Amino acid sequence: MDTTSEKTLQSGQEEKAAKAPDTSKPEGMLEVHYIDVGQGDATLIKCGSHAMLIDGGNNNKGTTVQLYLKKQGVESLDYVIGTHPDADHIGGLDVIVYKYNCDTVIMPDYEKDTKTYQELVDVIHDKNMKITYPVVGEQYALGEAKFTIIAPNSNSYGGNANDYSVAILLEYGKNRFLFTGDAEEASEAEMLTNGIDISADVYKVAHHGSRSASTQEFLNAVHPKYAVISCGEGNSYGHPHAEVLNRLRSMGVEVFRTDEQGSIIASSDGENITWNCSATDSWQSGEQTESDRENADNVTEQTTYVLNTNTKKFHRETCGNVSQIKEENFQKVQMSREELEQSGYSPCKNCNP
Template sequence: MFNFKLTKKKTALLILIILFLTLFSLNSTAQNLKIHFIDVGQGDAILIEAGGGKNILVDGGDRANSIAARIIDYLKKQEVKRLDYIISTHPHADHIGGLVDIINSFEVGIVLDSGKIHSSKTYENYLIKIDQENIDFKTPRRGDEFEIGSSRISFLHPKGPVDNYDLNNSSLVFLLEYGEQKFLFTGDIEKEVEKDLLQENPELNVALIKVPHHGSKTSSSSSFVKSLSPELAVIQVGADNHYGHPAAEVTKLYQNQGARVYRNDLNGNIVVTADGKNYAVKVDQSWEQNLNRTESKTKPVEAAAAKKNNNLININTASKADLDQLWGIGPATAEKIIDYRQNNGGFTQIEEIKNVDGIDDGKFNRWQDKISVK
């Protein structure tokens, strides 16, 4: 039988040891990197908790008030009080739409922006808000980098002026390094920029990639995916979106390269926690659960076809805001589309939209399967 007798001195020492171990454990947990891919429907919004109480928000979802409210609520639940950086990858509405409300709700240190000018009212309001709040505004370029918490951010694109890029390809692309791990954030870049990134970074391998452009088939070339060889691929995408994102062949490409694919439409909020060597992924719901739920509600082919037609944008009745969702269509071109249909009695076939000034074959081919005339 053991007889434990502790002197006051030994008791005090034991308490100090326990306190030290507890504090060390809490500090280690606090220093872990956490990346939250917030479920905002068809858009991007990513919270990076870089350790030491430092936070980065990458993009701000779409312009619907409900989306901004969802992001703000999510950030507050993570006890975020200050955003040290907002990284605005490019000025499409599904990436900057909620930023005005977010800036109203949190202290913001610096906004990092691609510098690509857009004619939309959403972009104008975003710039006005930054100016009103006197927030530091910078346009990083390839080679720029900074440290935050225990992480390093390095920008890989764009290389110089963005005048030669369209909105998607003007996206800020950056690498987040934490310990031995690398995480790549790609905005909405397409294959043209992917090729350039491969030439500049031929040996780059990453643990995680934020899949470019919501899994569109205009991005994620096979050479790009094979070279990066990601273990995780996260697609920020909304359920039943009329763009058809993500493309089935893109999802399969990542899977064939050994990546585990996560999607907001199937998994809800996706949180990756990393310690510099290992990572863990937590989701709101598993893919299998969501698949079973979907299959149990499968409708006849006729009903599915009707649903698909309802998801198309009717160019004879669509508002400016609806038309602005199409790739390469801003408010000015949307107004031209409306003027054309009013002056010509409407469109009789979708190809007729190419008669509108500013719409060429390239733009039409991007979304011809997403529009209708009835």
């Protein structure tokens, strides 16, 4: 990696990561804003005069997030966390890093050969900033709140960018908020065995409610009272998936969704958590019904797919992974699923074409 990055806290950051606040009731309020950025993630956390941002939505959402921060009176950011280098998480962060003074930028030690990733790295360098790599167990102060890095716990996920996601546990008084990016089953399993208590009042549901995350074992350990799902209305991935919604429902978890309710705000006084809206009662997954699938099958001859000739995957045109395909591996075709599968291609697990 030819970027200037550090695996340890930089000078001046030790003070933030020093003595963490206790769990006695704090004086002010903590606000957690789950910003509606469509199919993506962006979360603003405010504690007094301190603020941090986790992810910034897709490439076309940087200005949306910037205007949201401005409306909330945010003038600078103590921390910016890019959980992992997928476009729907870091796409808008180049705008934020350019527009705001950001004390600390935390990103995983994992690169992605994409224009989106390089644009963010370039802005960080242009502002003479450095990337801080996450160290599990490291704690940082945010006013009267604190957060602990809980993932990634290893560096052996191959090409699965999701499992490299930076995950944190945010604490404010007695209230606890969990954020795991797009971490999937492998990373979740490691979080269960790293010795850190991951129980939380509020769980930001991993990977937009995908079935590839939020295993029952993981949810049992978190045991949340509330869950927030950030996804786009009518997204092509079918998020949130029915399996995850069913697990949350069976546990009696109150669920909030940006695709149904827009931006969602949780406010904590250190003991109690209040919301700007009521929990959803629809429990409707984003997946196609059997009737939808049958109708789609009837017009497969007219369907346009995007191929990755290297990975032998086929995608919907709207799939977020399409922008990550290198030009020499990119091919657009009009074929049926059956024809593609007979040609040796398999469907993308994210967009489920």
